[in-house]
Amino acid sequence: MNITQILFWFLSVVAIFSALMVITSKNPVYSVLWLIATFFAISGHYILLNAQFLAIVNIIVYAGAIMVLFLFVIMLMNLNKETEPQKNRWLKMAGAVAGGCLLLVLVAALKDTDIKQQQALVNEGNIGLIKNLGKELFTKYVVPFEISSILFLSAMVGAVVIGKKE
Amino acid sequence: MTLLVIDLWLILEKTLLIAGIIGLSFFIAMYTTLAERKVAAWLQDRRGPNRAGPFGIFQPLADGGKLFFKEEIIPLAANKFLFILGPALAMITALITSTVIPWATPFITKGGNVIPMQVADVDMGILLAFSIVSVGVYGIMIGGWASNNKFSLMAAIRGASQMVSYELPMGLALIAVLFMTGSLKMSEIVANQVQHGWHVIYQPLGFIIFFVCALAECNRTPFDLPEAENELNFGYHQEYSSMKLGFYLFAEYINMFISSAIMVTIYFGGYDIPFVNEASWGLSSFWMTVISFSVIMMKISFMLFVFLWIRWTIPRFRYDQLMNLGWKKLIPLALLNMVITAAVILWLNK
Secondary structure (H helix, E strand, O other), X not given: OOHHHHHHHHHHHHHHHHHHHHHHOOOHHHHHHHHHHHHHHHHHHHHHOOOHHHHHHHHHHHHHXXXXXXXXXXXXXXXXXXXXXXXXXXXXXXXXXXXXXXXHHHHHHHXXXXXXXXXXXXXXXXXXXXXXXXXHHHHOOHHHHHHHHHHHHHXXXXXXXXXXXX | OOOOOOOHHHHHHHHHHHHHHHHHHHHHHHHHHHHHHHHHHHHOOOOOOOOOOHHHOOHHHHHHHHHHHOOOOOOOOOOHHHHHHHHHHHHHHHHHHHHHOOOOXXXXXXXXXXXXXXXXXXXXXHHHHHHHHHHOHHHHHHHHHHOOOHHHHHHHHHHHHXXXXXXXXXXXXXXXXXXXXXXXXXXXXXXXXXXXXXXXXXXXXXXXXXXXXXXXXXXXXXXXXXXXXXXXXXXXXXXXXXXHHHHXXXXXXXXXXXXXXXXXXXXXXXXXXXXXXXXXXXXXXXXXXXXXXXXXXXXXXXXXXXXXXXXXXXXXXXXHHHHHHHHHHHHHHHHHHHHHHHHHHHHHOO
């Protein structure tokens, strides 16, 4: 076992454990904090794959901005154990069945893909570095990139329209 | 079979460097607290603290000792774990930010090993520092919420929205610099300035925007709304006492030190000595390292002085003014600066 493998197993355990804690914590603030821990573990995985830009942007955008907004809402509404609505038992069972179906579909879809044969490039490959990534994005993939930026723009305009007072 | 392949010398070298930088951060932060009071006294025509040791130089030690020995109170209704996590996070994020700063020219040993005076010269460079700064919000938010006090919560939310808002113009101002360097690596940002002159000459507007945002990120006057005592008692650390309060206050000074270091590195040439070509002096690499380190420390000290100077000169903004300045003035200005820089670079490279 070299150090990359040790890091991989460590990060995987942290990611899965904190993802489980997100859904089992009773207190919503704890859930958000565990979700942040999950993002950090996933960023660690990106770094193992040498996708440095993705790792950093994952932290800046998700852990640094979106989760702050989540915390805002939860803290200001003062959600806690007592105010959490209790769903009835049938609803919970229906949720479990629906989630199980999704899992089944995902496993079935990914079972026969050729991704199993492909070895992940660990700690090599330079496409994750910012210079190469930028060149790819703005030459080969420029149309999808621009389309997704239009999507972001429309979301921004929508947020401003909703947030504006009459 | 070896279980682990680790370069022990590298670990030793980096451990020493990290310990040195953390020690330096604490030392500078300690003496910035004294400098703050001395500068305040000077600007207000007083003497300032002068009892502990000659000119009061032992005052920070006395303050720290006092904080350590104070009674520690954790409010009964507070969330105990998060209450302790808050100041710890504030301190940790403040200390990690310094990883990417190059402190001096690389030191070359007699054996020919090059030891860079930088913990990690990663490809992401300055973005790494940004990501840690953006995570630093949690120290304030968690502390404010865990105190279970309305004023603390309001102050924490104010502080967090202020920091999130001012990260945007800061990043936009930085993009203009990155156009010029073509790299995010701190070492290359400095190398570019050694070659072509300091970025502050080419990017005066960008520097002003960056500096204003740095003031806001460190919660310094005129943006110290999270601790506005006349509206919010004492802000997000109202319920804190003893060294936990000390950690919050201390983390602010460390943030000031590190953000000064980042600004010096990005805009003022880092460890570069202006107007001379120090590489032609033919000094040994040890002396070059020492000289370049003292140069960067002098620049950082001046930036810290500007921070203190502003604090005792300018009154605090109102909250709506703060948000207007951030979103309606700084972001358009930063965008304009970015577009102009891009156009000029395109025109020059035509």
